[in-house]
Amino acid sequence: xxxxxxxxxxxxxxxxxxxxxxxxxxxxxxxxxxxxxxxxxxxxxxxxxxxxxxxxxxxxxxxxxxxxxxxxxxxxxxxxxxxxxxxxxxxxxxxxxxxxxxxxxxxxxxxxxxxxxxxxxxxxxxxxxxxxxxxxxxxxxxxxxxxxxxxxxxxxxxxxxxxxxxxxxxxxxxxxxxxxxxxxxxxxxxxxxxxxxxxxxxxxxxxxxxxxxxxxxxxxxxxxxxxxxxxxxxxxxxxxxxxxxxxxxxxxxxxxxxxxxxxxxxxxxxxxxxxxxxxxxxxxxxxxxxxxxxxxxxxxxxxxxxxxxxxxxxxxxxxxxxxxxxx
Amino acid sequence: xxxxxxxxxxxxxxxxxxxxxxxxxxxxxxxxxxxxxxxxxxxxxxxxxxxxxxxxxxxxxxxxxxxxxxxxxxxxxxxxxxxxxxxxxxxxxxxxxxxxxxxxxxxxxxxxxxxxxxxxxxxxxxxxxxxxxxxxxxxxxxxxxxxxxxxxxxxxxxxxxxxxxxxxxxxxxxxxxxxxxxxxxxxxxxxxxxxxxxxxxxxxxxxxxxxxxxxxxxxxxxxxxxxxxxxxxxxxxxxxxxxxxxxxxxxxxxxxxxxxxxxxxxxxxxxxxxxxxxxxxxxxxxxxxxxxxxxxxxxxxxxxxxxxxxxxxxxxxxxxxxxxxx
Ligand SMILES: Cc1ncc(C[n+]2csc(CCOP(=O)(O)OP(=O)(O)O)c2C)c(N)n1
Ligand SMILES: [Mg+2]
Numbered sequence: 001x002x003x004x005x006x007x008x009x010x011x012x013x014x015x016x017x018x019x020x021x022x023x024x025x026x027x028x029x030x031x032x033x034x035x036x037x038x039x040x041x042x043x044x045x046x047x048x049x050x051x052x053x054x055x056x057x058x059x060x061x062x063x064x065x066x067x068x069x070x071x072x073x074x075x076x077x078x079x080x081x082x083x084x085x086x087x088x089x090x091x092x093x094x095x096x097x098x099x100x101x102x103x104x105x106x107x108x109x110x111x112x113x114x115x116x117x118x119x120x121x122x123x124x125x126x127x128x129x130x131x132x133x134x135x136x137x138x139x140x141x142x143x144x145x146x147x148x149x150x151x152x153x154x155x156x157x158x159x160x161x162x163x164x165x166x167x168x169x170x171x172x173x174x175x176x177x178x179x180x181x182x183x184x185x186x187x188x189x190x191x192x193x194x195x196x197x198x199x200x201x202x203x204x205x206x207x208x209x210x211x212x213x214x215x216x217x218x219x220x221x222x223x224x225x226x227x228x229x230x231x232x233x234x235x236x237x238x239x240x241x242x243x244x245x246x247x248x249x250x251x252x253x254x255x256x257x258x259x260x261x262x263x264x265x266x267x268x269x270x271x272x273x274x275x276x277x278x279x280x281x282x283x284x285x286x287x288x289x290x291x292x293x294x295x296x297x298x299x300x301x302x303x304x305x306x307x308x309x310x311x312x313x314x315x316x317x318x319x320x321x322x323x324x325x326x327x
Numbered sequence: 328x329x330x331x332x333x334x335x336x337x338x339x340x341x342x343x344x345x346x347x348x349x350x351x352x353x354x355x356x357x358x359x360x361x362x363x364x365x366x367x368x369x370x371x372x373x374x375x376x377x378x379x380x381x382x383x384x385x386x387x388x389x390x391x392x393x394x395x396x397x398x399x400x401x402x403x404x405x406x407x408x409x410x411x412x413x414x415x416x417x418x419x420x421x422x423x424x425x426x427x428x429x430x431x432x433x434x435x436x437x438x439x440x441x442x443x444x445x446x447x448x449x450x451x452x453x454x455x456x457x458x459x460x461x462x463x464x465x466x467x468x469x470x471x472x473x474x475x476x477x478x479x480x481x482x483x484x485x486x487x488x489x490x491x492x493x494x495x496x497x498x499x500x501x502x503x504x505x506x507x508x509x510x511x512x513x514x515x516x517x518x519x520x521x522x523x524x525x526x527x528x529x530x531x532x533x534x535x536x537x538x539x540x541x542x543x544x545x546x547x548x549x550x551x552x553x554x555x556x557x558x559x560x561x562x563x564x565x566x567x568x569x570x571x572x573x574x575x576x577x578x579x580x581x582x583x584x585x586x587x588x589x590x591x592x593x594x595x596x597x598x599x600x601x602x603x604x605x606x607x608x609x610x611x612x613x614x615x616x617x618x619x620x621x622x623x624x625x626x627x628x629x630x631x632x633x634x635x636x637x638x639x640x641x642x643x644x645x646x647x648x649x650x651x652x653x
Binding site for chain 1: 486494
């Protein structure tokens, strides 16, 4: 396979383009995705490649066009819709909560909803409280949806292709802070299955369960810990729904310790589900210390960089949490 | 009784009979549901549209079988007119395995993709953006189909409706918006919800054509929608406001505190089925006996459907997790 280094944003575009070439039913819609290339430049050049009938600029009308994507999906199209910021789910939430995930069940299994909602998620960009949130927990709470959060360019391409080929509504949460990061990505077609976590770093002493941007920070945190003889195992969930519960359980059974890290607000966050998954399993009996959770503080995300940085877990706070479990 | 302003000869007899039978079927279906409710056989809630049959039936029958339909919470009538199996609908409302949605949807969520019914919807207004999406598929595939999107005078104030009308307009989507104005949203009179109660004006900002019609005159509905259908297929969205009245309560809990008995009685006089019957007799298109026979046959059909529903088994518990995902 030809492997090059490309950016996370480019990997996403590559997945969309390859899938649009492969399947004429796939099309793409969203605000300013055409000439402008999308708010984060992900779709630069796609309009030229596919034309305005397959790369459709929408009015500023999230409820309208997200609903339209659903209507297209149930009639034989396979839309990819870009929501400019994941925070804007609030203005189209009925479609994401009451419509897309309910239809198949409510209609007795007669309909498929092959829809991908791609949306930039997360903070660290100085955009403050209304453009920085990580809202995956809300989606993960809705049966009928799938929730995907890629942490590398490789995963972004492979997971997005799986999402586009999936016959269910998939929420694809791109990590804003990772758009410009580079990584090895095959130029060929490949997919990554949903519900299979990735062990990013094998270890023996403590399991860090994480996803998205926090994977990078957790891997960074592993270095100083290793120097002190603490070998952490870092697990990247890749998809929250479906969740690879087996991977978590097996890892904690091996290490006996567990730290859960995410960028979303800690209180009532997805980490609670992860901790409970471990606690409710056989792995509970292997635990040598209480599970620790790290997430954002319970406040709207502040603007000032100094304040914002301390809103989310940091490499230092991850190191400290792991040390805590080792006491 | 106002005869429709069209020459009687243009209406073929088979069509007249189909319109009459479908209205009767809708009325009897809902009366049966009402009765079974009173007998404690129906679980949950249901929204009947007794008195609104001409709007629903005339609209759907004027469109083509291959056209899509998005109905509302008050969706039995258009869905029946679309030809969804009466037995399976009855079974659905009774929560049975043989229901059209396997007992997972109930009265508010009847859908039948094979018949183009993309769903009745429990959330007001949310069907309209979805209708636009069906329109996108039609345009993408170059099909000769349209989408019928029903909503009420109450839902007309939702943002989703406005967003959908704008999308359909700017993208020239083949969506026919049908505003069934029955004067109320639950108990709230249209005048308390809209400063200007002429809801036809809702089409103006989007630059789409609109017609307001008497929604209790089945032939006026049929003719208007027939014409609109071809316009919409070719040229993009349109709005039709159909004025009518809901004689039945809003839902099972309604005690009619918000309207007078006189008002309801006055509209009973304008019943679209009685009115159509009078017209057919007056125009000598059918005999009283022929109409009585349609009545008897549709009654029998509904009785059989109710029996089918009642005798159908409840869903098996093993199906509870079926169809969450494809
Ligand atoms: C978004 C939303 N708000 C409120 C309701 C509760 N509700 C159900 S029907 C209804 C009245 C709707 O009025 P209208 O659109 O005129 O339709 P009608 O009931 O008269 O047929 C209300 C408020 C709902 N289902 N969805
Ligand atoms: Mg109303």
